[in-house]
Amino acid sequence: MQCCNGFPRVTVEPLLFSSMMFITMYTMISQQYIYKRFSFDYGLINTTGKYNQCSLNSSDPRAQLEEKVSAETSLWVLYLNVAGVVPSVISATLIGSWGDTVGRRKPMISVYLGAVAMISIYISVFHFQLPLYVLLIGRLVCGLSGDFTALLASCFAYVADVSSIQSRTIRFAVAEASIGIGGVVGSYVTGAWVKQQGLELPLWLPFALTIFGFVYTLFLLPESIQRDDVSFFQDLKKLFTCNPFVGLWRMLMLEAKRGKQLLSVLFCFFLVLVLYNGYSDVIVVYELSPPFCWTSDQIGYGSMITAGSFIVALVAFKLLNNRCSDWWFVFIGVVSMTTSFLILAFAKQSWNIYLACSIGILCSMPVTALRSMLSRLVNPEEQGSIFALVACAQTISQFSASVMYNTIYKETVAFFPGTVFLVAVGISVFVLIIFSFVYKYTKDRLQLKIPEYSQVEENC
Template sequence: MQPSSTSTLPILADSKEAVNDVSTTRSVRPPFTCPLPVAVEPVMFLSMFSLALQAPLVTQYLWDRISEDLGYNGSKRSECSNSSVPLDPLQKEVETLTAHWNLYINLWGFSLGLFMVPFLGSWSDLAGRRPVLILPNLGLALQAGVYLVVMYLKLPVVYFLVGRLLSGLSGDFNTILAGCFAYMADTSNRRSRTFKMAVLEACLGLSGMLASIIGGQWRQAQGYINPFWLVLATNLASALYAYLFVRESVLPDPSAKLFTTRHHKAIWHLYSTGGSSSSEDSGRFHRCKLWLYTLCFFLVVAVHSGSRELFVLYELSSPLCWGPTLIGYGSAAQHLSYLSSLLGLRVMQYCLEDSWVALVALASNFIGLVVFSVADTTQLMFTGYGLSFLLMAVTPVIRSKLSKLVDPSEQGALFAAVACVESLCYLAGSGVFNSLYPATRHFMKGFTFIFAALILFIPAGIIW
């Protein structure tokens, strides 16, 4: 193909998608053919529901276990929210230990996932998308099972690392993200891809919002164990749905091997040459855009993930001293931004290009973080959540722009790379923010949120 034939690219992309649709119909079908339209969104919804249900509960469980071990019960005292009362030294120790254990657990899981995601994501270009939707859900179910054993037997929290080991070896949640977004790229055209990606992001938000509301109320009423049984059941349901109903979107190669250097080479080729669809003249341009958009994605998601981990810790301690119900509502308000971002993206696409949509979303995120940094009342905290109503509109724009830069046969390798970057985001965000928060809270409790807001100037400048 000559470089001047750019007008034929969308047609070729659509034709390749059509070939994929035909081939899967004649080769690989799920065991049960549903007469209704079956999509990949329920896999994303169920997997995210289980993750959003357990994440705040794990932090609260760590807080309660560490508080019990240290003999601290300050969150139950009436003077907790009284700023004139000197800070209990035990509270600072509980906060520090909880943040550090969050860091250790996340480092362990994300490090293993970072090793496995390139194998599974790039392998899906050859073996199909369905396996990478099933295996990680089974691993997450095993993780929930280990957490239940720890809670039933009141084992030391170090055993949480065993659950993260099993989840990481199966690819963790980031492999599900890679599989779902690659599946969506397989089955969408270039014009609708940004909105389709936003729909998947909205599934994350809707499931997270429901899980947060349910988790807060349920934990207050019945403790931790029963909600984690639902986490286990939801992961199994997601794996079962993908196995029974999701139709394959690529033609599987039965001889495709999982553990081979070919998958890593495919990702390296993508970022070193700009993709198979790039000509020699445009290769450097595509390569530059791939690296810059990936850098933007890294910084944005690192800020999102790092600050999100601190919200529960920030809300548990004084002067807010939230209980499980308010923490659930706060997490629900945070996940509501996925839906408001989807609506805002759809409206803004009528009058703005995607890059401008991303800049508006970054501005919303910046303002919200600044408000969080000074929030000392419940009303101000929820004001920050409200001002961040567009923060999730930037990531589907970046995913869509990345997807449009590569050939349809390289979508799995691309989103495997994006998933690896996402793992690094969680790793970097967890490490930096969970370390920075206890180190700076003595002079400004919200300094970490100010730091996160300043980082957003870098992706905004690149996109500009």
């Protein structure tokens, strides 16, 4: 299995940019929509659609209603995540590993078909005021098609196919930066657009982004794996065999020590994602609730700062890649997150949240470093399998974080909403301790002078 030569510099970056913009927009909009629906049900929003002034006095009867709205919204965010995450645990793993056999493009197309179906259902719910449970159907369909985790797995496997060992961390950082820029743009557009025109109309942009991704993948993206021409239905049959699982089994079991190293790094990756996904799950509801009572544009500005972490990480990797080990990148990123969580836990004013987002600007560095470590631990024909395993870890982390963070927030919002961020601080410290041992266990293999997997041009 060889990588094709002559690739342009831009490959999957537009897909990562547009998909992150899509996710940022529909997540922010759907959470605000659910909050708005419950606010209307409890009388905290008038018939014109304008929110009443947030109750800053805990003795005000509306304060208890606001706490109830926050708790109900958090619970429904959990329901949506469960609907998408549970089916994607299997589907993302299968689809990602399937790419080692059929190429990277077909798994991407599968994800986009599910995303188009999901966003179409969301638009219908918003327009026709359908019951909230219909949103769960949309998330379920998207989860069955692999969800965003399968797209990430295929995109990063594609980057690994067309990059050398030496340039892989930087190429991953560029890919992560594309995700970050998509998040920044999506956050800004969502905040400004929702403030001006409400929640329904902005949903059409995520719909257009999924169509763009589908067309780009189908007609413009070259395949990264050279293979014989095979019909689509023959490739589809391979998805429903045991081959994807066999590939995963071989990768983990052929060499016992390497298998343990992979699982150790993957566990650290899982914990870091629990921190990041949990934060993403509760931060919007936290900002909407007293004492902050943020508007849509304020939520957008805060999300822009957080999403900008991927761009800052790219600059850091570019400057320090040959000077710092993977351990330092993970350490700096986790410390950045920990400090941010501490500030959020005790935040009382809006500037506290902006400060926390700014200090946490390095939070994406551990994700890039750990992803690169996993890719460098395996052979070229195993890139799809390792990123399928990464997709599985991402899916489980999203589910675990959603259950844990939303449950904690729902139970503690009445007396101390910042409790969930103190829990995150404890997890952060645990991550640093665990990764210190894992890095010592794996650094010898990572520092080996491994020959090039294929004759890939450095300018791929």
